Amino acid sequence: MSQSIPHVLEYGQTCIEYQLAYTGRETLAIHVHPDTQVTVEAPMGSDFTEIERRLWKRAAWILRQQCSFRRYSFDIPPRQYVSGETHRYLGRQYQLKVIQSEDGKEFVKMDREHILVCAKDKNDPVRVKKLLIDWYRLQAKKVFSERLKVWIPHLEHYNIKQPKILIREMRSRWGSYSATGKMTLNLKLIMVPKQFIDYLIVHECCHMIEHNHSQAFYTLISKVMPGWEEQRKKLNGFEF
Numbered sequence: 001m002s003q004s005i006p007h008v009l010e011y012g013q014t015c016i017e018y019q020l021a022y023t024g025r026e027t028l029a030i031h032v033h034p035d036t037q038v039t040v041e042a043p044m045g046s047d048f049t050e051i052e053r054r055l056w057k058r059a060a061w062i063l064r065q066q067c068s069f070r071r072y073s074f075d076i077p078p079r080q081y082v083s084g085e086t087h088r089y090l091g092r093q094y095q096l097k098v099i100q101s102e103d104g105k106e107f108v109k110m111d112r113e114h115i116l117v118c119a120k121d122k123n124d125p126v127r128v129k130k131l132l133i134d135w136y137r138l139q140a141k142k143v144f145s146e147r148l149k150v151w152i153p154h155l156e157h158y159n160i161k162q163p164k165i166l167i168r169e170m171r172s173r174w175g176s177y178s179a180t181g182k183m184t185l186n187l188k189l190i191m192v193p194k195q196f197i198d199y200l201i202v203h204e205c206c207h208m209i210e211h212n213h214s215q216a217f218y219t220l221i222s223k224v225m226p227g228w229e230e231q232r233k234k235l236n237g238f239e240f
Contacts, residue, residue, distance in 0.1 A: 009052060011059040018055070022046065025179075028054055029212035032065035033172040034236065069236065081125040081132065087115055089139070091193030091238075096132075098122045108135035133169075133187075140167050140190040147194065147201050148183075154224050160208045174235070175200050177207040192238050199231035 009016040018038035028051065029041040042051050055062075079085060085096045094115045100122045107118050108131055115135075119128050144165050152162050163183040170186045177183050183204045189197050202225045210217035221228050 009055050009059065011056060011063075014059075014063065016055070016059060016062055020051065025211065027212055027214075030055065030058055030062065031213075032062055032069070034069045034174070036066040036069050037172060038062055038066075068233075079129070081117075081128040087132070088191035089115065089136075090143070090190065091196075098128055106131055108132060136187060136190050137167055140185070140187055141165070143190060143194070144185055144197065144201070147197050148205075151198060151202050151205060151224075154202075155205055155209065158209050160205075163205075163208065175204050177204040179211075192235060196231055196235040196238065199225065199228055199235060202228065203232075 005020050007018055007020050009018065016038060018040050020040045020042065022044050023041045025041055025043055027043065028046070031039045031041075033039065040051065040055065079087075081096070081098070083096060083098045086093045087096050088094070089110065094110060095113060097114045097116045099116065099118050101118050101120050104120060105118070106120060109116050115132070117128050117131050117135075119131055121127060144167065148162065148165060152160075161181060163177065163181050166182055166184040167187050168184055169188075170184075173186060174189065175183065175185045183201075185200065185204075189200060202221060206217055206221045206224065210220055225231075
């Protein structure tokens, strides 16, 4: 992939800023990310005039997506990682309870109302945060793998292989799929209800077949998960 280059598309009285990169893909892909950034991936050797023409045709859609994302933000409010805070897990709120380890052992566990963090120094928010994030990551690995196994059979007649799941903390994306067979999911997804996780997994699975957001892609995802639009809307509007 070439280095991303900033460009501006004039659409009426509006200027749409976007990052353009030339890649090994066969078709043009336009992405509008939750932070409203626009990225464009074009096949190597693509004519720039044709790229801009395609962008101009999708400009109204781009602006609608940006407007939608401005309404819904999934930034998590700043945390202090002290007892009494509320933290989400699979859509539910739990009260954080931080206790001092008496024997040097550290752990995180959850009951019906609390997420309990036992730390060597309960007054060290950096350590408490690490313990909690590591626990979230462990739960995410289990839950995401479980949900993928539920949905991958819905696409088995397309003769695709089950992708490897990578979990990352991402600010501007819920997930992505690469041609190398890896599905990357945002760690924050472990904080939202399972049906939203399902939507994201189905979305990325469909990209294993249809690599860009073409009409064929939307036809496919609608076939696999009718009503996905409502799940996407609720996911982008979820309050952490």
